Amino acid sequence: MNYRDFQRTLPEAASHLQRGRSLWSYTHLDAWLLIFLLALAGYGLFVFYSASGQDVQAVQRQLIRYGVAFGVMLLLACIDPRLLRRWAPWLFVAGLGLLVAVLVAGVGAKGAQRWIALPGLPRFQPSEVMKLIVPMTLAWFFAERPLPPRASHVLVVLVLLLIPTLLIAKQPDLGTSLLIACSGLFVLLLSGIRWRVIFAAAAVAGACAPLLWMGMRDYQRQRVLTFLNPESDPLGAGWNIIQSKTAIGSGGVYGKGWLNGTQSHLDFLPESHTDFIIAVLAEELGLVGVLALLAVYLLVIARGLYIAAQAQDTYGRLLAGSLTLTFFVYVFVNIGMVSGILPVVGVPLPLVSYGGTSIVTLMAGFGMIMSIHTHRTMVTR
Structure with missing residues (x-):
């Protein structure tokens, strides 16, 4: 049979072979997800320009960070998920080693010891990398075993999750430790664990809440108390949340106009270009601007x-689902703490707040998600 006869016999396969030579097949990028992420980054730069006080140099630095992040996403999208699966346990061990190194010889700033500096390299935060390594490792563990998981397997996963969470909380970095705990718990939930186990675990967690309170540092307890009653210290601990709610409320439906915000530009709103940037968006573009951002999210x-x-396969399903739901937690926690329905835990608004490591980590996760989808397409069609 010649090539033309083969094309006539299997027209769908032949047309797929022709389509396979597109740009997307070479880059392993998912077109729709890439479009949504680019729209989110563009909107983020638009808001950041105003939140930074029209600082062109800060916008350029943020744009460079976006470029690096999208480059990392492209790199990871080209890596076969099976390779990530094989390397997951070794990366987990290496990540734990870096977390221990942070506690022993890490670089401190503002009362926290979260960074590590290696010769010839810029300092970096190992806890950010663990946001990816933890769900990769737990997905690898479940992919090797029958589902729904047995009680012994659930116990092993909880231990694997607890170790990095406690090490990061020790730095201290409550926000990152909670995000990592969520990423692992999402893997556990997606593995098909029974509902009665979930309810029992929730009851145990509620019973252990007093122990969590006792283990908190003084400033962490103050954040919770401020969340419950920010007006108790309006010029101190409650200042941030009071000003952010004032900015959100003053924006109304349509906002005061881009670059016309008062709370941020007159320095009433602290951290306006990082954790509280959505308050700037709400003040200047109003409810309409916030809903547009939420639609892209x-x-x-x-x-x-x-x-x-x-x-x-199970590994791809658990990893992609966990990374996506963790991204949702990023959005929910940031908006919740800025609007006063959650305590302030220092979680940036993903792909909008100023920052480098968090943006690169998020885009690396989306690169893995794209890899799971595009490599699947090549194998199954």
Whole structure:
């Protein structure tokens, strides 16, 4: 049979072979997810320009960070998920070693010891990398075993999750430790664990809440107390949340106009270009601007969950689902703490707040999600 006869016999396969030579097949990028992420980054720069006080140099630095982050995403999208799966346990061990090194010889700033500096390299925060390594490792563990998981397997996973969470909380970095705990718990939930186990675990966690309170540092307890009653110290601990709610409320439906915010530009709102940047957005663009941002976030999350549902194996499904749901937690916690419905824990607004490591980590996660989807397409079609 010659090539033309083969094309006539299997027209769908032949047309797929022709389509396979597109740009997306070479880069392993998911077109829809890439479009949504680019829209989110563009909107973020638009808001950041105003939040930074129209600082062009800060915008350029943020743009460079976006470029590095998208480059990392492209690199990880080209890596076969099976390779990530094989390397997951070794990366986990290496990550734990770095967390221990941070506690022993880490670099401190503002009362926290979260960074490590290696000769010839800029300092970096190992806890950010663990946001990816932890769900990779737990997904690897479950992928090697029958699901739903047995009680012994659940216990092992909880131990694996507890170790990095406690090491990061010791730095102290409550926000990152909670995000890592969520990423691991999402893997556990997606593994098909029974509902009665979930309810029992929730009851145990509620009973252990007093122990958590006793283990908190003084400033962490103050954050919780401020969340419950910010007006108790309006010029001190309650200042941030009072000013952020004032900015959000003053924006109304349509806002005061881009670059016309008062709370941020008159320095009433602290950290306006990092953790509290959505208050700037709400003040200047109003409810309409916030809903537009939430719509883009929703599209990103929906696409990520779709990719997770279409994954060809357990590892891909658990990893993609966990990374997507953790991204949702980023959004929910940041908006919740800025609007006063959650305590302030120092979680940036993903791909909008000023920062480098968090943006690169998030885009690396989306690179893994794209890899899971595009490599699946090449194998199954």
